[in-house]
Amino acid sequence: MLDRSLLRNFDLLLMVAVLALCGIGIAMVYSATNTTIDLADYWERQLFFMLVGLAVLLAVAFFDYRHLELLAQPAYAGLVGSLLLVYLFGAVQGGSQRWIGVGGTLVQPTEAGKFLLIIFFAWYLSRFQEQLQRFGYLLAALFLLAVPLTFVYLQPDLGMAITFAFIGGVLILVSGIRLWHIAILGMGGLAALPFLAGTLQGYMVERLQTFLDPSSNRDASFNVLQALISIGNGSWLGKGWGHGSQNQLHFLRVRHTDFIFSVIAEELGFVGTILILLLLFFVIWRLVRIADMAQDQFGRLLTMGVASIIFFQTFVNVGMNLSIMPVTGLTLPFISYGGSSLISMLLAVGLAQSVVMRHRKMDFQ
Amino acid sequence: MFERSERTATLATAMVRLGLLAAFLLLAGRLYQLQILQSVTYQAQADANRFRFIEVAPPRGVIYDRNGEILARNRPSFVIAVVPAELSDDLIDTDVDEERLAIERILRALKADSDPEIALNLAEVMFLRLGRADFADVVTSAGVDLDYRLVTLQFVEKDGETERLVERPTLIPDLSKQLPLEGLVALVYRAVELGTQGSSFAAIPLLELVNRERAFDVAEEIFQLPGVKVQQIPVREYVHEELVSHTLGFLGPIPALAAEIYEAEGYRDPNEQVGLNGLEYTYQDELRGVPGQKYIEVDILGREMRTVGQVIEPLPGLNLRLSIDIRLQEVMYNALAATVEKVKSPHAVAIAMNPKTGAILGLVSLPSFDNNIFSEGIGPEYLALEADERKPLINYAIGGLYPPGSIFKLVTATAALAEGVIDPTSVIVDNGPIYLRNRFFPDDLSQAQKFVSWNHKLGIYHGRLTVVEALALSNDIFFYWLGGGFPDSLEGLGNERLAKWMNLFGYAGQTGIDLPGEVTSFPPDDQWKRINLAESWTTGDSYNMAIGQGYVLGTPLQVLVSTAAVANGGYVMKPQIVQEMIDAEGGLQWEFTPQVVRELPVSKSLLHYVQQGLWAVVNAPYGTAPNSRVAGVTVAGKTGTAEFCQWDPAIEDCAFRDKDDNLPFHAWYVAYAPFENPEIALVVFVYNGGEGSTVAAPVAQEVLNFYFNGPPPAEEDIQTATSE
Incomplete structure (x- = not known):
């Protein structure tokens, strides 16, 4: 009986949109990799990751998200703890210390950290919802956000630090705080900017420079330019799936992950990119709707967190492809190749499903 | 709230x-x-x-001798190259050291650390790519000691508007010593670094001219290594090596000084191999053909994926057919080389020509060189050639100016007959040296200038002579009279008329042969002497000029052209090597028609006496060159023994003087045959060779004998003949 009522509230439209995105993703990964011998089986792997992700999604959906409240504090402790471990003992790769060895393989704690952060903040902000209009509680929330953020920033991983800040900021904003508090924080933040600028790491400065002045680093701006050419080459209807010259002749680099949006733009054209954007924004819109319907503040914030991750990655990744954002390693949700990226995105959707399936208080009382 | x-x-x-x-x-x-x-x-x-x-290079034209024997052709060769972009992976932030490791892996696979031949070849290619200074910098900063050699190099010096070549001693890295792997890796790394500044997808050659088997071996070994490519390129091959190298010339990349000129002519690849000397240079456009064009689709590595646009097929270069007979050339080469060896001459020339058409049958300039070494890169042979003080790259047949000596007497004789200074029966008496009184002290005989004939040293006076006898005996007194006249007896030709006939016979300017590097000569006259020596022309100058000494200079080819003009009845011909151009399908595209540069203003009947004189040189009992007679054919000739002064600043005197302080001689001989209807005219010149009759004439005899009688029977044949 319980199962049936749960299933009745399962957001099928959301699910259809997500599946469509995953399907398009596999097709585009195929198109982006089939001409490279080493990568030729990546579409099969992506299909496998999707199946695993869907299993995770369903498992999470049927799991009552409210149990997660119990995990909030350990989650935070775990997040800060693992970041501290990385800070002290982490492996250095490509100039930054982001990985930690677990049983012989390197794990990047910040991937899962996004979820831990959401769970903790959803709990904290819902638990102290009434006290939040007091400035002290707000400052406490900001402090709790600042601790893991600082560690990530020091790794250094600017992209992830901004992701953390964005998620935390969205959750704090939507949980309802006073307008003048926002004003004070905004001004405080602006005042702090010059000090933060001094702490930017070399590579961060380089990337910002490349973004602001493409001629300063020809090698890096090469791919940004190739992405623009690919997108513009697509025009209205695109060159056709598997027929994009920029993609097939490898002028576009990292095309199956960070720059897969450019592949879509070239092969499926303006119609294709708008369709993809519509699907992605439909998913986010649907998540926001779930947040509004949620039976409790925890579920609402949890879903908003999920929506903010998906929105942030979408916007930053597409923005990077379109040269309106600097180059970061953020992938395009559901579409970019990569097991951990795809599975964590589907897990995130599973969380939202868990919330929407239980949105009617009556069913459980 | x-x-x-x-x-x-x-x-x-x-x-x-x-x-x-x-x-x-x-x-x-x-x-x-x-x-x-x-x-x-x-x-x-x-x-x-x-x-x-992309340009599709047409195959370069093949060069044949007159009998269809191949002299120059194209041979496939292999280049092993790296593509910088493929050395490291696809990421934007590439780790620098990764590239260096990849290079080291490749070099190890190529056995550059163990095989000295590979290591030397690699260093040489890198040397050419990076240049002298960069090469040395890179190797030494990699912690490898480098040996140097001192060589003289030519530099272009800009002096305001004018550019001139200056030679300066320069230290260059010694490429004959094997470099250790670190040095080679550093060099390739540097080349890759520089290569990526243009397009990181342009291949950088590592090893050139690896032979076919070696290329296949390497291809197998490096199959797994990313970034390595085996390319095939055509290389010019000269079948007969040093035998015809001056005539054929050689190829090389477009010289930096001429880069703009070639670019303006539509050469798109600045490293394209073009003819730099010889016929390869003169007929560069015809041999090259017309490059085709192809519109292709490439991937990011520049690999051709498919041909899209319409293709313009390359038009193969035209094949050249020369008038040179390689067998005759070989006989000339060997005969001359043997003589050079015997008399220890620094250089020598032999040229054979058809006097009626100007077609060159053979052309030898010694010392020679193997022109294949230019397509083989800077090996030890190249360095030896560069260091050779005799300058073997110069074609002395057209690039050296020498006093023609007595050969010039045929010009003087023709002039004197044509100008009416003498008639064929005029007699001049040689009864010893003649004295030219000093202009300012005409009565003081001790200040008079003494002029002797060669025979006076032997105690012989030739007595009464006609022009035919004078030519046969090469009597100098006779020709002094013709040139400068003799007071109260004969009005000589004088400077003006001598210079005019020197011009007419082709001693002025260039002969117009289809070879580059021909020097220009100026006939000496009064004006010339005033400008160059600030002195006026004297009768003594006319005397010397009349016997081809003094200020008279000509190239061996000019001497031959003047001889041919006598042989063919008064026509100065343009010498020409390439006779036909044939397209790839065998169609005749161009044919040379003999060109008469000018007809000498002398009647056939008068010129006949000069011809008679040359006949007598060989065939009269008193002639100077009876040793150039050839069985079965009548030969005419003229010997020359030309005094010369090679100024040596070290001793402040002329070099090669003999023990009696006499000046040294160049040995000359010209000949043509058959006398009645000449087919071949010949010049033999041996620098510092001595007597023309004993040194140069035997060479001509050997060549003419081969031309008319074929190769002498081999010794075995003689033996079998006698035993039977």
């Missing part, structure tokens, strides 16, 4: 939706801008990325 925060929360959710809408519109707007408004620009850029017009 709570309600207010509730409101801000609802407000926040509304803001979120608005934000989403704004973000979507922003991205969609940007997409509209890129994909619709600017798509034409980007599509053009995408096309520029993938489409290339």
